[in-house]
Amino acid sequence: MVLTPDLDEARRFYCGTLGFxxxxxxxxxxxxxxxxAAFHVFRCEEAAPPSRHGARAASIFxxxxxxxxxxxxxxxxxxxxxxxxxxxGNAHGLYxxxxxxxxxxxxxxxxxxxxxxxxxxxxx
Numbered sequence: 001m002v003l004t005p006d007l008d009e010a011r012r013f014y015c016g017t018l019g020f021x022x023x024x025x026x027x028x029x030x031x032x033x034x035x036x037a038a039f040h041v042f043r044c045e046e047a048a049p050p051s052r053h054g055a056r057a058a059s060i061f062x063x064x065x066x067x068x069x070x071x072x073x074x075x076x077x078x079x080x081x082x083x084x085x086x087x088x089g090n091a092h093g094l095y096x097x098x099x100x101x102x103x104x105x106x107x108x109x110x111x112x113x114x115x116x117x118x119x120x121x122x123x124x
Contacts, residue, residue, distance in 0.1 A: 002061070003044040004102025010041045013101050017078045034063075048103030053083050060097075061106045068094045068110040075108070 004010045007030055014020045014032050021033040032039040039061075051058065065071040068087045076082070080098050083105070087094040093111040100106050 001040045001042065002100070002102065002104055003042050003048075004100075004104065005044055005047055006101060007041065007043050009101045014039070014041065017075075017080060044102070047101075050103065053097050053105050058105065060104070062095070062109045063106065065108045065110055068096060068108060071108050071110075072096055 002010070007025070007028075011022070011025070011030055014030070015022055018034075020039060023031040023033050023038065025031070028043045030041040032041065048058075072082060072087070075098065083097040083099070087096045087110070089095070091112065093109055095107045095109045097105050097107045
């Protein structure tokens, strides 16, 4: 579930930019579909305040990708803004956080074992 004050912007972003399907819509919510799962977006009064991603608790969605650099290039070409220039990494893989409507942040994630080296990641 995601909260955002502008459902039109959310529909453009999640359906148009990220390619989610639209299952249903009302004045107060969107029901989207991604990878066979329902993804609910509810209208709220205000966008989330800016925060330092990873430093404060927050609910985010993480989407698995096979090649993080290719996924970042594709999303950037569609106008998605990433928090860092290069993917960050941990023992489990590489991830890259991006801004979404309503002050939300989501991530794409490439699991380890895919040739991850220090040159491919930005330690944050």
